[in-house]
Amino acid sequence: MLQLVKEKDSYLSALRPFVESRSGKDPAWLERLREEAALSFEALDFPTTRHEEWKYTNIGPILKVQFRHALDQGGQRPVAQCLERVTFPESRHSQLVFIDGLYAPELSDRSGAPSGVVISNLAEVPAAHSDVVREHLAAYADYRGDVFTALNTAFLGDGAFVYIPHGKVVEAPIHLLFVSAARAASTISHPRTLVVAGRGAMATIIESYASLAEDIHFTNAVTEVVAGEGAVLDHYRLQEESESGFHIGTTQVSQERDSRYSSCAISVGAEIARHNLNVLLDDENTESVIDGLYVVAGRQHTDSHTSIDHAKPHSTSRQLYKGILDGRSRAVFSGKVFVREGALLTDAKQMNKNLLLSSEATVDTKPQLEIFADDVKCAHGATVGQLEEEEMFYLETRGLTPESARTLLTYGFAEDVISKIRVPSVRRQLDKLVLTKLHQSLEVR
Amino acid sequence: MLDTAMLQARHSLRYYHAGEGKVLEIRNLHATIDGKEILKGIDLTVKAGEIHAIMGPNGSGKSTLAKVLAGHPSYQVTEGEVIYQGKNLLELPPDERAREGVFLAFQYPIEIPGVSNANFLRMAYNEVRKHRGEEELDPLEFDDLIRERIKIVEMDTSFINRSVNEGFSGGEKKRNEILQMAVLEPKLAVLDETDSGLDIDALRIVAGGVNKLATPDNAIILVTHYQRLLNYITPDRVHVLFNGCIVKSGGKELALELEQKGYDWLKANQRVTA
Numbered sequence: 001m002l003q004l005v006k007e008k009d010s011y012l013s014a015l016r017p018f019v020e021s022r023s024g025k026d027p028a029w030l031e032r033l034r035e036e037a038a039l040s041f042e043a044l045d046f047p048t049t050r051h052e053e054w055k056y057t058n059i060g061p062i063l064k065v066q067f068r069h070a071l072d073q074g075g076q077r078p079v080a081q082c083l084e085r086v087t088f089p090e091s092r093h094s095q096l097v098f099i100d101g102l103y104a105p106e107l108s109d110r111s112g113a114p115s116g117v118v119i120s121n122l123a124e125v126p127a128a129h130s131d132v133v134r135e136h137l138a139a140y141a142d143y144r145g146d147v148f149t150a151l152n153t154a155f156l157g158d159g160a161f162v163y164i165p166h167g168k169v170v171e172a173p174i175h176l177l178f179v180s181a182a183r184a185a186s187t188i189s190h191p192r193t194l195v196v197a198g199r200g201a202m203a204t205i206i207e208s209y210a211s212l213a214e215d216i217h218f219t220n221a222v223t224e225v226v227a228g229e230g231a232v233l234d235h236y237r238l239q240e241e242s243e244s245g246f247h248i249g250t251t252q253v254s255q256e257r258d259s260r261y262s263s264c265a266i267s268v269g270a271e272i273a274r275h276n277l278n279v280l281l282d283d284e285n286t287e288s289v290i291d292g293l294y295v296v297a298g299r300q301h302t303d304s305h306t307s308i309d310h311a312k313p314h315s316t317s318r319q320l321y322k323g324i325l326d327g328r329s330r331a332v333f334s335g336k337v338f339v340r341e342g343a344l345l346t347d348a349k350q351m352n353k354n355l356l357l358s359s360e361a362t363v364d365t366k367p368q369l370e371i372f373a374d375d376v377k378c379a380h381g382a383t384v385g386q387l388e389e390e391e392m393f394y395l396e397t398r399g400l401t402p403e404s405a406r407t408l409l410t411y412g413f414a415e416d417v418i419s420k421i422r423v424p425s426v427r428r429q430l431d432k433l434v435l436t437k438l439h440q441s442l443e444v445r
Numbered sequence: 446m447l448d449t450a451m452l453q454a455r456h457s458l459r460y461y462h463a464g465e466g467k468v469l470e471i472r473n474l475h476a477t478i479d480g481k482e483i484l485k486g487i488d489l490t491v492k493a494g495e496i497h498a499i500m501g502p503n504g505s506g507k508s509t510l511a512k513v514l515a516g517h518p519s520y521q522v523t524e525g526e527v528i529y530q531g532k533n534l535l536e537l538p539p540d541e542r543a544r545e546g547v548f549l550a551f552q553y554p555i556e557i558p559g560v561s562n563a564n565f566l567r568m569a570y571n572e573v574r575k576h577r578g579e580e581e582l583d584p585l586e587f588d589d590l591i592r593e594r595i596k597i598v599e600m601d602t603s604f605i606n607r608s609v610n611e612g613f614s615g616g617e618k619k620r621n622e623i624l625q626m627a628v629l630e631p632k633l634a635v636l637d638e639t640d641s642g643l644d645i646d647a648l649r650i651v652a653g654g655v656n657k658l659a660t661p662d663n664a665i666i667l668v669t670h671y672q673r674l675l676n677y678i679t680p681d682r683v684h685v686l687f688n689g690c691i692v693k694s695g696g697k698e699l700a701l702e703l704e705q706k707g708y709d710w711l712k713a714n715q716r717v718t719a
Contacts, residue, residue, distance in 0.1 A: 389518065394555040397515045398569035398625060399543035399576070408560055408568065412608075415559025 037153035044147040067188035070100035086210040091175035101189030122159035159192030164201035173204035193223040197231035211242035221249035227259035241269035257283035292321035296329035303332035325361035350380035468664040475524035485689035501686035502708040515549035544576035546632030550622040557609035616647030640674035652677030672704035
């Protein structure tokens with residue numbers, strides 16, 4: 001226990017210079033919020049594998065590292081050319097870039113935002129919209145009970161804020177890019193995102209996490225999404241950080257009446273990655289499509305924890321998470337679907353499918369349904385399989401080498417998640433990431 | 446110039462010695478699966494330009510023979526040899542056999558979700574071309590080729606972009622096998638029960654496709670339980686496989702005889718010899 005306290009001290013000691021750096025820049029309510037979050041971070045323990053929600057993911061290796069918060073001390077910032085690999089042409093004029101957690105205005109371009117739509121650094125939200133921020137920021141993600149969310153909230157400064165007011169349709173996808181540049185050794189960053197879609201608004205959000213170097217770093221991200229009445233939000237989350245990085249992220253979604261939220265969470269990077277996606281269907285006639293794909297190799301560990309909470313009648317959710325594991329990698333899927341008392345006519349389907357390419361890869365999958373209402377339609381399941389000998393043989397009898405056959409079948413396994421991505425360059429990026437990853441694994445073999 | 450001519454001469458000489466137009470020569474082939482012997486000494490020679498039919502009751506080893514020729518990993522060859530165009534076929538892994546021109550049309554074609562027919566066929570086709578030292582086709586060039594070849598099996602061009610065999614009817618799957626054969630242009634095609642489960646139109650189309658693809662340079666082995674396919678494709682030789690051995694060979698009239706007599710006489714014969 002003593003060791004845990006010491007580990008937390010190193011995070012807390014970075015807090016003072018951070019708070020000083022923000023002094024006089026933020027409203028009083030935000031200062032209070034940070035203080036409250038810091039206190040709950042102090043009070044909470046880092047989870048161990050004895051915690052049910054962390055049973056299969058050991059964060060010990062993260063806690064061993066002494067991370068440093070990247071205060072804006074100048075230094076060489078990456079130039080736009082370095083980011084070509086991780087940006088999307090569709091979002092050229094609607095992208096916010098953060099380097100090691102700090103807003104990079106020279107790399108961002110908000111010129112494509114339609115009038116009334118706000119795409120802004122959280123720390124610099126125009127006064128006209130500060131009420132929206134105050135109403136929603138930290139109102140959904142649980143900084144009182146979750147140690148990582150508390151830590152993120154205690155360091156609330158720069159971040160991404162997207163506001164699509166009533167009835168606005170934003171056609172170009174909005175890209176929020178969080179880059180780990182590893183300008184200093186063992187950097188920690190606390191990316192924060194707030195997306196608020198007003199009544200009947202429509203938008204596509206791409207939230208991505210990438211690295212420019214192979215150094216150790218820790219990304220502790222929190223995203224809150226509010227889909228107002230009748231809003232339609234497509235949300236892509238792409239985690240492609242370096243394989244020596246650590247990534248812990250929480251996405252907290254709240255859906256109002258008649259809204260439609262679709263999420264595609266991709267995890268291919270980091271040595272240890274954990275993503276919590278919690279969707280609250282808080283009103284009638286809401287729809288959620290929750291897809292995910294994780295591809296891991298070597299000694300990577302990836303953990304997807306999802307919770308879909310049907311609180312009111314007539315809501316629908318469809319979840320498909322697929323995983324490809326090679327080498328000695330390990331993946332965890334835990335998917336909870338709650339159907340609350342009175343949430344009649346809920347229609348929920350959940351599926352997790354895993355493909356193991358190596359006998360040393362492991363997956364722990366735990367689909368769970370908790371139903372407290374009558375007259376509902378729910379189904380869930382999980383599969384763990386390997387490439388079928390007959391499928392391999394079929395492709396080989398057509399002249400494909402065993403390596404090509406394996407790549408093609410593996411790619412085919414992931415295709416139904418990838419093909420649903422509606423932004424062409426995101427889909428292409430993912431094609432590339434998956435194929436590169438498979439090829440890498442092939443060379444290792 | 447001289448060098449090329451000499452090389453060609455040497456090449457044809459070697460080809461001649463390799464077997465007077467023989468595409469395939471199977472000698473005393475024994476094969477097992479899970480320790481159980483299925484093929485018990487098959488001898489069969491197939492020459493270029495020939496169509497052979499292998500008939501026999503269920504469980505006689507017909508499909509095993511087809512799979513062993515394609516190199517299925519579940520079967521072990523315990524005795525005998527298979528010479529394909531002068532090469533020891535059994536030494537080659539399945540993908541090399543395919544690149545050398547051996548094609549198996551599956552009795553139960555495999556569905557491959559997420560992989561389009563076009564991408565799959567282009568990859569396969571380009572593997573064969575690379576092997577022959579020919580230039581690979583890009584997607585546009587290949588599109589022209591597949592649109593031409595798909596006419597042979599009278600399939601709608603929408604099949605090109607669908608996932609391989611996924612959601613295809615039985616007949617569509619079999620036609621897709623023949624489409625693959627049309628694209629890959631094998632030297633030796635083994636068609637395993639390609640007529641099973643077909644309706645009369647599909648049977649006509651599949652058989653018509655095979656007839657169009659039969660050339661004086663290639664050889665085709667039809668594995669079939671029923672004679673009906675042979676109403677459309679005329680075989681040069683018919684062999685009856687029973688209990689892992691070829692018990693009778695003859696011309697096309699043998700198929701008609703089998704159709705009339707069924708396979709029971711084989712079992713009766715065996716009891717007599719036993």
